[in-house]
Amino acid sequence: IIVGVPLWWRTTETYRAWLPVSQINELSNLQLQLSAEVEVVFARGTVTPEQQKKVPLTQIQDEEHTVDGDLFINAVCLVVTKIRRLQGNICLKCVFSRGHSFEVQDMDVYVGQRRTALLRIGAQMRVGKTLDQLLAHLEPRIKQVLQVMSFSHTDISAALSDRVRLSPGNKESIADSMRTFKSSPGYEITFSLLNPDPKSHRLHWDIEGAVQTYIQPLLTKLASVANFSIDSQTLYYAMLGVNPRFDSSLSAYTLHSDSLAHVINPVEARLGSNAASSNPVLNFLLYVPDAHHSPLYIHDRKKQEVPSNAFHSPRWGGIMVYNVNGFYGPEAVFPVDVNINMAKVMGVFLAQLRLLLGVQSSTAPSGFLVAPCGSNGLADWELDRLMWSRSVENVATATTTITSLAQLLEQIGNIVINDNIAEQVSSAVTSLQLAVAELETGNLRFALQYSKEAILASERAFFDPSLLHLLYFPDDQKFAIYIPLFLPMCVPILLSLLKIVSDARQKRREKQAKKD
Amino acid sequence: IIFYIFSTLYFQLSFSPLVPQENAGQFFSSGHTNNWAVLVCTSRFWFNYRHVANTLSVYRSVKRLGIPDSHIVLMLADDMACNHRNPKPATVFSHKNMELNVYGDDVEVDYRGYEVTVENFLRVLTGRLPPSTPRSKRLLSDDRSNILIYLTGHGGNGFLKFQDSEEISNVELADAFEQMWQKRRYNELLFIIDTCQGASMYERFYSPNLMALASSQVGEDSLSHQPDLAIGVHLMDRYTFYLLEFLEDIHPSSKANMNDLFKVCPKSQCVSTPGHRTDLFLRDPGSALITDFFGSVRKVEITMETINLTEPIQQRQKETYSYVDQLPVSEIIHQKPKQKDWHPPDGFILGLWTLILLVFFKTYGMKHLKHIF
Numbered sequence: 001i002i003v004g005v006p007l008w009w010r011t012t013e014t015y016r017a018w019l020p021v022s023q024i025n026e027l028s029n030l031q032l033q034l035s036a037e038v039e040v041v042f043a044r045g046t047v048t049p050e051q052q053k054k055v056p057l058t059q060i061q062d063e064e065h066t067v068d069g070d071l072f073i074n075a076v077c078l079v080v081t082k083i084r085r086l087q088g089n090i091c092l093k094c095v096f097s098r099g100h101s102f103e104v105q106d107m108d109v110y111v112g113q114r115r116t117a118l119l120r121i122g123a124q125m126r127v128g129k130t131l132d133q134l135l136a137h138l139e140p141r142i143k144q145v146l147q148v149m150s151f152s153h154t155d156i157s158a159a160l161s162d163r164v165r166l167s168p169g170n171k172e173s174i175a176d177s178m179r180t181f182k183s184s185p186g187y188e189i190t191f192s193l194l195n196p197d198p199k200s201h202r203l204h205w206d207i208e209g210a211v212q213t214y215i216q217p218l219l220t221k222l223a224s225v226a227n228f229s230i231d232s233q234t235l236y237y238a239m240l241g242v243n244p245r246f247d248s249s250l251s252a253y254t255l256h257s258d259s260l261a262h263v264i265n266p267v268e269a270r271l272g273s274n275a276a277s278s279n280p281v282l283n284f285l286l287y288v289p290d291a292h293h294s295p296l297y298i299h300d301r302k303k304q305e306v307p308s309n310a311f312h313s314p315r316w317g318g319i320m321v322y323n324v325n326g327f328y329g330p331e332a333v334f335p336v337d338v339n340i341n342m343a344k345v346m347g348v349f350l351a352q353l354r355l356l357l358g359v360q361s362s363t364a365p366s367g368f369l370v371a372p373c374g375s376n377g378l379a380d381w382e383l384d385r386l387m388w389s390r391s392v393e394n395v396a397t398a399t400t401t402i403t404s405l406a407q408l409l410e411q412i413g414n415i416v417i418n419d420n421i422a423e424q425v426s427s428a429v430t431s432l433q434l435a436v437a438e439l440e441t442g443n444l445r446f447a448l449q450y451s452k453e454a455i456l457a458s459e460r461a462f463f464d465p466s467l468l469h470l471l472y473f474p475d476d477q478k479f480a481i482y483i484p485l486f487l488p489m490c491v492p493i494l495l496s497l498l499k500i501v502s503d504a505r506q507k508r509r510e511k512q513a514k515k516d
Numbered sequence: 517i518i519f520y521i522f523s524t525l526y527f528q529l530s531f532s533p534l535v536p537q538e539n540a541g542q543f544f545s546s547g548h549t550n551n552w553a554v555l556v557c558t559s560r561f562w563f564n565y566r567h568v569a570n571t572l573s574v575y576r577s578v579k580r581l582g583i584p585d586s587h588i589v590l591m592l593a594d595d596m597a598c599n600h601r602n603p604k605p606a607t608v609f610s611h612k613n614m615e616l617n618v619y620g621d622d623v624e625v626d627y628r629g630y631e632v633t634v635e636n637f638l639r640v641l642t643g644r645l646p647p648s649t650p651r652s653k654r655l656l657s658d659d660r661s662n663i664l665i666y667l668t669g670h671g672g673n674g675f676l677k678f679q680d681s682e683e684i685s686n687v688e689l690a691d692a693f694e695q696m697w698q699k700r701r702y703n704e705l706l707f708i709i710d711t712c713q714g715a716s717m718y719e720r721f722y723s724p725n726l727m728a729l730a731s732s733q734v735g736e737d738s739l740s741h742q743p744d745l746a747i748g749v750h751l752m753d754r755y756t757f758y759l760l761e762f763l764e765d766i767h768p769s770s771k772a773n774m775n776d777l778f779k780v781c782p783k784s785q786c787v788s789t790p791g792h793r794t795d796l797f798l799r800d801p802g803s804a805l806i807t808d809f810f811g812s813v814r815k816v817e818i819t820m821e822t823i824n825l826t827e828p829i830q831q832r833q834k835e836t837y838s839y840v841d842q843l844p845v846s847e848i849i850h851q852k853p854k855q856k857d858w859h860p861p862d863g864f865i866l867g868l869w870t871l872i873l874l875v876f877f878k879t880y881g882m883k884h885l886k887h888i889f
Contacts, residue, residue, distance in 0.1 A: 178549055179817070182658055209829040260816045262768055265582035273586065278656055300818050310819040315549040315660065318819060342829060347822040355819075377823065404698035462699065465646045468638060 014415070017422035023429050024406045027399050032392065033440040036150045038142060109145060111370045114380045117145045148368060149381040151388040159393040179314035180358030183393045185456060186227040186279040187357075189215075190317075191349070192271060193340075194238040197290030201324060202335045205286070207232045210342035214350060218377035222357070224448060225383075225390055231274070240287065241266030244296055253289070253296045255321075260298070260311050263319065282356055283317035284349045286340070294325035310348045318352035320345060350377050359386055387444045394451035395435050401458040402428055408467075415467055424461035428454050546804070548662040548703045551812040552655060553578045556591040556637060558669030558678045565608075565749040566740050568596045570668045570710055570756040572618040573610045577763040578664065581811030589640055589655055591627035593669075593679050603747055610752050610760060614744070626653050634684045641665075641692045643701065659700035664708070664809045668756065671711030673734055674719075690720040697723040704797070706809040710755045712737040715791040727774065727797040727804070731755030731781070732788030739787050754786040768811050774801040 110118040119141055147153075158177040181187065191211070195203050211230055219228045242263050244253035255263075273281050289296040298306045298321060312318035322345060328336045354360045354373075359382050373379050402425060409415055435450035555578070557571035575590055597606050597619045608619040627636060639645050640655050657663055669676055675683040696702055707728040709717050714730030721728065731738045731753065740750035741757040752760075758781040766772055778792050778801070794801050807813050861869075 178547070178660060178815075206829055209832060212832060213827055213829045214825055257816070257818065261814050262582075264814045264816075265584065265768070265812055268586070269584040273651060276651075278651060278654060280658075298818070306818050306820075308819045308822045311816050312819050313549075313814045313816050315658075316814065320819075343825045343827075344822075347825045348819060350823045350825070351821050352819055354823075373823065401699065404695075408695065408698070463642075463644050465639070465644050468635065468642075468644060 016409075016415075016417040017419050019406060019409065019417065019422055019425055020429055021406055021410075023433075024402055024425075027429065027432060028403045030395075030399055030436070032156075032395070032436065034151060034156070034388070034392070035440060035442040036146060037442055038146060109141075109368045111145075111149065111368060111381070112379075113371050113373065115149070115384070117149060119145065150384060151392075155385070155389050156392055159389040160396045175314075176358070179355060181280050181282070181315055181356060183390050183397070183455070184226060184280050185452065186229065186277065188274055188277065188279050188281045189228060189230045189353070190271065190273070190281060190283050191230070191232040192283065192285045193232075193234045194267065194285055194287045195234065195236050196239050196288075197292075198236050198335065200291035200334045200336065201288060202337050203234075203288055203324075203340060204337065205340040205345075206342055210346050214343070214346040214377070215353070218350065218353070221376050221378050221383060222386075224445060225386060229274075229277075229279075233272070235267075235270055238267055238270055244289075244293055250297070253293050254299045255296060257298070257300050257311075264313055264316065280315075281317075282353070284352065285317070285319040286345055287319060287321050288324055288338075288340075289321065291325070291334070295323035296321050297323075308348050308351075310352065312352045312355065315356070317356065318349060320348050354378070357386070358389065359383075384444060387448050391435065391439060391444070391447045391451045394448075394455045395432060395439070398428060398432055398451065398454040398458040401455075401462050402432070405458070405462050418464075418466060421461050421464050421467070424457045424464075428457035428461060431457060546662070546704075546808050547660065548808065549660040549815060550587065550657075551583050551662050551664070551809070552587045552589075552657045553583055553664040553666070554589045554591075554640065554655060555664075555666045556632065556668070558593050558632060558667065558676060560594040560679055562596070562599055562601045563749055564594070564669075565596050565747070566752050567668045568592055568594065569608050569610050569618060569752050571666065572608050572623065573616075573752070573756060573760045574666050574708075574763075575623070576618050576620065577760060577766075578810055581763075581766065581807060582768055583810075583812045585622075585624045586652065587812070588624070589626050589653065590624065591632045591637065591640075592625050592629075593632040594629065601748075609744065609747065610757070614746070624652070630679070632679060634678050634682050634688075637678070637684065638688065638692050642695045643699070655701070657701050660703050661701070662809050663702045663705045665705065666708045666710075667717075668710040668753070671709070671713060671717065673713050674716045676709070676711060676717060686717045686720045689717060690722060693721060693726060694723045697725075704799075704804070704808070708759075710738060710753050714738065715793075718793050721793070721796060724796055725798055726793075727801065728793040729777065730791045731786065733791050736788040755781050755788075755790060758785055763806075763810065766806050766810065768807060768813060770805075770807060772806045774804045774806065777806060 112118065158174075191207055193203060193205055193207075195201060211232070215230070219230075222228070240255075240263050242255065242259045244255050246252075247254045267285065268283075271283055298309050298311060300306055308320070309322070310318060310320035322340060324336075324338045324340075327338055351360075354377065359378060371379070373382070405425070409417060431450045431454035435447050435454055438444075438447035438450060553575075555571050555575050557567045559567045571590070571592060575588065578588065579585070596602060597608050604614070606619065607614075607617045610616045610618045627640075640653070643655065645654055655663075667676060669678070671677060674686045677683050693705065696705075702725070704725045705727070707718060707721075707726060709729070710731040711717075713732060713734050713736065715733045718726075718728035718730060732755075739754050741752045741754045743750045762777070762780045774794075778790075781790050783789050797804070
């Protein structure tokens with residue numbers, strides 16, 4: 001027994017590597033603190049020098065938001081008035097200037113392509129006023145700019161929607177969160193040219209050049225957020241699946257908006273995807289209508305033509321209809337060679353790509369004028385915005401994954417926890433703690449990097465193929481195995497033990513009797 | 517189902533506030549953007565033809581209503597169409613007089629034959645597949661996916677029999693769904709089971725947003741519909757037969773809802789009593805459309821803005837690739853043999869050596885051992 005029982009115990013116990021359970025439990029009560037730095041610059045003539053001296057150098061504004069009572073978010077805003085370039089930190093610049101630099105009278109704020117916002121200072125503030133009134137005038141406007149350019153309560157709540165399922169409040173943000181793809185380490189983008197009528201049209205599109213010129217700069221800029229792989233294909237005889245109606249007033253075929261929802265499914269079966277990766281796929285389809293159904297226009301609910309002639313589906317991709325009947329006359333010899341104007345096509349696809357990736361914000365408050373995005377297709381502050389929400393989303397997802405994994409492993413005592421799983425969990429926990437710390441100080445790039453590492457490690461740990469509780473024996477099956485083996489052996493042992501005990505007792509009684 | 521957004525970045529236009537449309541309510545009511553289906557037939561052998569026909573008819577309806585093959589995981593435990601005993605090879609019929617061939621030309625079976633095991637089924641649901649699994653065998657759903665899960669086969673009180681050799685219990689199934697919920701692998705899940713005592717399989721569910729239908733209550737048997745005398749087996753089960761009939765009337769823009777689905781196959785038609793469970797489902801079943809689960813109606817938005825791109829396309833040198841350059845040929849040729857770990861000699865070698873030693877010492881006697889030791 002002395003040798004056998006420990007030996008049996010050691011050989012039948014399941015190997016469970018150590019997991020940092022206390023740290024994981026700490027993570028589940030997560031308090032996120034996000035801080036953004038803003039540099040405020042006063043142009044000449046906006047404030048008097050005395051006022052400028054009196055404005056405090058740094059001012060921290062805390063805002064606490066609760067999301068479902070679980071998480072607290074503080075938005076911290078540092079206001080620095082000296083024109084000092086902070087090293088290494090991404091910071092916003094709010095420049096206050098007088099009104100004459102604004103051409104349009106209604107606009108109060110102009111948001112530039114990099115990280116600068118030009119604010120018009122109110123006319124009444126030019127006259128000397130007290131310091132408090134000046135600050136009271138400045139702060140809400142800076143806050144508003146910060147909400148547009150960095151993050152706002154709705155953005156962060158939407159990013160945390162994985163952890164906390166919110167009841168439908170703001171319809172805009174719900175539409176946004178449903179449309180944008182979830183944070184993933186990689187995406188696949190597929191451009192497809194659908195030619196249902198190769199007998200009439202021979203289409204040429206310089207997709208490689210177009211991707212290189214128009215799409216690749218955006219993706220290079222987004223390289224810190226995710227990896228992208230692009231491919232393209234041409235599909236022949238791919239029909240729409242919906243019959244367009246002929247509108248005699250326009251002498252064109254129209255696709256009503258109600259039927260657009262049924263266009264995607266017949267095509268999707270033929271699109272195909274990369275078998276090797278499990279990354280989400282964004283499909284962009286360019287449909288050239290056949291000669292009998294040209295031109296084809298998309299009409300919205302109000303029966304008006306859509307200028308882009310394109311539509312997109314949340315979390316799937318976009319479709320554009322490109323009419324080529326204008327390129328040839330009725331006497332042309334079929335098939336006609338057509339060169340597709342890739343700049344126009346890519347303009348639409350780029351806009352759809354921005355919407356689907358979550359770069360685009362829905363609406364700016366009134367009085368804001370936003371500069372059109374540059375040749376990259378992405379303004380710097382939009383990238384920051386995306387990085388904020390992605391970091392928060394990654395942190396929330398990784399936390400949920402780790403805590404539910406710990407809960408699962410605790411519940412099912414029989415699962416073997418291998419060393420590599422424990423390693424992944426530990427590294428995920430460390431990365432999460434680092435990411436939260438970086439978010440607090442406002443280092444966006446590091447925060448995003450750590451959050452990505454945390455997500456990768458936590459996903460790898462959660463989806464490890466060895467964590468299947470089916471493969472391990474529940475307790476009642478263990479008893480079922482041991483009882484037929486040990487019960488026959490135990491019976492004579494028990495009986496002999498009883499005999500020994502009764503013999504000893506009898507001897508003792510005899511001894512007692514002898515004594516007496 | 518359209519939703520409008522007047523976007524901000526349209527050159528120098530002034531901004532108008534957001535105008536939600538009347539159908540915006542519809543847009544938000546279901547909350548899903550894609551659909552998946554996991555259809556499993558768990559029985560082997562020719563006389564279980566009806567289970568394969570059940571699964572294939574649900575597959576056919578689901579494909580007809582729009583879910584593409586890439587979003588369907590079809591698991592068939594046996595091959596009836598090419599079975600030796602099938603008098604009409606390459607067909608699987610669902611109605612007597614061979615009216616409807618549910619096998620068709622473009623069936624894509626993801627798990628076939630012996631691959632349909634409890635382990636693989638649970639791996640597909642929870643996502644714990646080995647990294648070498650191809651995309652078509654994975655359930656790549658996200659938090660906005662509506663999933664339809666259909667199981668059929670032989671079952672009992674609290675279990676479902678796989679391949680005549682193993683079982684899945686209702687506890688395991690409930691735990692698998694809970695793990696899916698923890699990882700937000702579904703938005704809403706519809707679970708349909710057509711086996712004997714099917715209602716016992718959904719008794720243990722405890723995760724939110726699950727709706728379950730079963731063909732029979734605990735203690736009842738699900739019966740098959742009708743035999744075909746030419747093929748010689750029963751072709752379909754009653755519940756799925758009437759379910760298929762109901763689904764044939766549904767088209768992609770239909771507005772039929774779940775309450776109609778609960779009425780399928782009353783006791784007069786199926787001899788068993790179909791059951792359903794909706795207490796875990798957060799929406800009202802009357803507001804859930806059939807096409808929310810069986811079809812794939814995409815939400816669509818009109819693209820209101822474009823970006824003005826003015827740069828001309830850069831002319832690049834066309835690079836020509838040769839096949840040889842794409843393979844790391846020199847690496848493959850000059851590969852060193854992998855270091856194999858040393859293992860102690862196998863059982864057979866050990867036994868052989870012991871035999872030789874014994875024979876040696878037997879013939880030469882024990883005295884010689886003294887010399888050696």
